[in-house]
Amino acid sequence: MGATPHLLFSIIFLSLSSVSLQENTLRTYIVQLHSQGMVSSLFTTKLNWHMSFLEQTISSEEDPSTRLLYSYYSAMEGFAAQLSESELESLRKLPGVVAIRADQRLQLHTTYSYKFLGLNPTTENAWYKAGFGRGTIIGVLDTGVWPESPSFSDHGMPPVPKKWRGICQEGQNFNSSSCNRKLIGARYFIRGHRVASTSVSPDSVMEYVSPRDSHGHGSHTTSTAGGASVTMANVLGNGAGVARGIAPFSHVAAYKVCWYSGCYSSDILAAMDAAILDGVDILSLSLGGFPIPLFADSIAIGSFRAMEHGVSVICAAGNNGPIESSVANEAPWIATIGASTMDRRFPATVQMGNGEILYGESLYPGNRILGSEKELQLVYVTSGEQASRFCLRGSLPRAQVRGKLVVCDRGVNGRSEKGQAVKEAGGLAMVLTNTELNLEEDSVDVHVLPATLVGFDESIRLKTYINSTRRPVGRIVFGGTVIGKSEAPGVAQFSGRGPSFSNPSILKPDVIAPGVNIIAAWPQNLGPSGLPEDSRRVNFTVMSGTSMACPHVSGIAALIRSAHPRWSPAAIKSAIMTTADVTDHSGKPIMDGDKPAGVFAVGAGHVNPGRALDPGLVYDIRPDEYVTHLCTLGYTNSEVFSITHKNVSCRQILLMNTGFSLNYPSISVIFKHGVRRKMIKRQVTNVGCPNSIYSLEMDAPQDVRVRVKPRRLVFTGKNQVLSYRAWFISRKRAVTESMSYAQGHLTWVDAQNGLYRVRSPISVTWKNK
Secondary structure (H helix, E strand, C coil): CCCCCCCCCCCEECCCCCCCCCCCCCEEEEEEECCHHHHHCCCCCHHHHHHHHHHHHCCCCCCHHHCEEEEECCCCCEEEEEECHHHHHHHHCCCCEEEEEECEEEEECCCCHHHHCCCCCCCCCHHHHCHHHCCCEEEEEECCECCCCHHHCCCCCCCCCCCCCCCECCECCECHHHCCCCEEEEEECCHHHHHHCCCCCCCCCCCCCCCECCCCHHHHHHHHHHCCCEEEEEECCEEEEEECCCCCCCEEEEEECEECCEEEHHHHHHHHHHHHHHCCCEEEECEECCCCCHHHCHHHHHHHHHHHCCCEEEEECCCCCCCCCCCCCCCCCEEEEEEECCCEECEEEEEECCCCEECEECCCCHHHCCCCCCCEEEECCCCCCHHHHHCCCCCCCHHHHCCCEEEEECECECHHHHHHHHHHCCCCEEEEECCCCCCCCCCCCCCCCCEEEECHHHHHHHHHHHHHCCCCEEEEEECCCEECCCCCCEECCCCCCCCCCCCCCCCCCCEEEECCCEEEECCCCCCCCCCCCCCCCCCEEEECCHHHHHHHHHHHHHHHHHHCCCCCHHHHHHHHHHCCECECCCCCECEECCEECCHHHHCCCECCHHHHCCCCEECCCCHHHHHHHHHHCCCCHHHHHHHHCCCCCHHHHHHHCCCCCCCCCCEEEEECCCCCEEEEEEEEEECCCCCEEEEEEEECCCCEEEEEECCEEEECCCCCEEEEEEEEEECCCCCCCCEEEEEEEEEEEECCCCCCEEEEEEEEEEECC
16 A cells, blocks of 8 residues: 555544434444354254344344345354444344444555566476466455456466356446456455445446456456466556466456445455355455454454465555554464565656756656657746645646646655646646655656656755756656666565564564566556546556555465465465565665665565475464464454354463464564563474475574574475474563564575575564563
């Protein structure tokens, strides 16, 4: 989030009825039930059982079925319904009701990247080993899909897997023939959105009441994960090449849950419910919000049930970085993905009248359009309202900007929208300037007029020049596409950061993946800028956000699932994490701005699909181990039940599992006030050579002594499980600040040839309170 004009960057919860609202005002609630209630009841179907709760709650004058939005069967036991405040209180008192949560509104977290990740169709590499993802099914929860896009062609695709039980749901401008062997299923979920959104769709947005994508985000993410190969793909001539999804032979299914006003948790849960029953292998969710406790998080609850069914759930980490503890989708059974940069650039420099050159980037095809690079007078409108410096629509005085190169600060409105505002006011070109918030982050756009984006340092130089002369002038020089001239990957400025807000005992995000300036499929109802005024039409456009990083890892998970169909979601995630890179392509540490990236920015590191297919060892986790983990966090029995649907006694579980630590691929150690020693236990499963020996390589965090036993792991067979213990002893003499951190890593190295390096990042936190 925070990186593209098409995406909003925060979560807005539906407010509960206030005292001033009338008693009969209806709100949507998700009602969670105890699964044993159905067993002990006389109802023949779950729908009838769910309806019985509404029949007991709603007055006899009204048909209760009109209030029911969804019955959930797989992702959760329960239903979504509209209730008044008094009905809500009556329902809470009924036996069998576990929890009731107000519906929440979440937001979206929003060619060359497969090559950047080392996937090359001309060599015998990871793609060949994984059969290009053949046989796997990726379910994408997003804004839908544009089925006519060449990225969803089924040319050369294998048949639809026999296990598939999904449908191609018909609707507005979408029929059953819209699906094929690539796009094997499509559904839409609108009931939560419809009852929550009192206003109709804005005139500028043609919203299809069907799986058809009217916003572009869903087509973009779906094609990134599993799009077909498309030759000559480009955005108005830039970024040209063959576009391919990460798992190009996988099948995809679209679940439309996001509409013009956002994505409602009742609709998301219904889609997860359907996807589990449909038979997806991977669920990809480029949406979410700010972190909330797991027992109140519908995505965490639905994904637990998906994980129990063997489905890997991949989620975006959110775009609220670089703020500390901004990482979203933090449940340990979810793979949480941050965003990174690539070494592909779209230079568009600003040549100022004083001879100085400012580096900028743009996807405007200025090198192909005559007159795009002519010298113009520079203007930065700061007089009057604050709105003019942000170039809000209607804020720019025509007399001041007509025929000029207009400077606009980032923030408040979308980046492309600023260009439209300049165009409407008679400006001929735009320089978009980063503020202190964005620093040097360089998310590019396909602007509606000649434009470029410059970093914060360059913006200071530009404004200094403007203030130094009576008639400042400048021109934008467009340089097309440049590959391999910059250090990458690096951490995207906007990528959500740890430590985890609700569960700091698990290091999040898990990994980072390409999420800046990603070119992928785009619908034909929108121009490449996403603005309704943009009449240009393209098959591909550029977007940035953790929304774009997430489907890269969904595709990698599909490749691993295809190569290792019996692996659990935890094993697949472990393979991705323990093989991740911590250096860039030049061998230097991955950078986060102007400093080496820390574990709260990159997690285990940057994804490396080739190594992830053959990780040597994996850290596997059974579903019941997550339950024990939740008990160690201090969750109550009812809160654990809300998340897992398991009726447990945490007191008994903790007595039986003293010293328990979740078998997570990363290690997070917290020294609370007065504690100086911690022990963790891990188990690794050999998925590499049957007879193999691994030796320990330790990079201990500063001020921490680490002792590991044993220091060698000797395997005599495949799938053999061995365990080790690690003791962390704090050497910090005095902790003055309320919180301090250190990091390191623990790596098991294949002693025979060093082929396998199974690396776990270590995060250490000292809490003084």
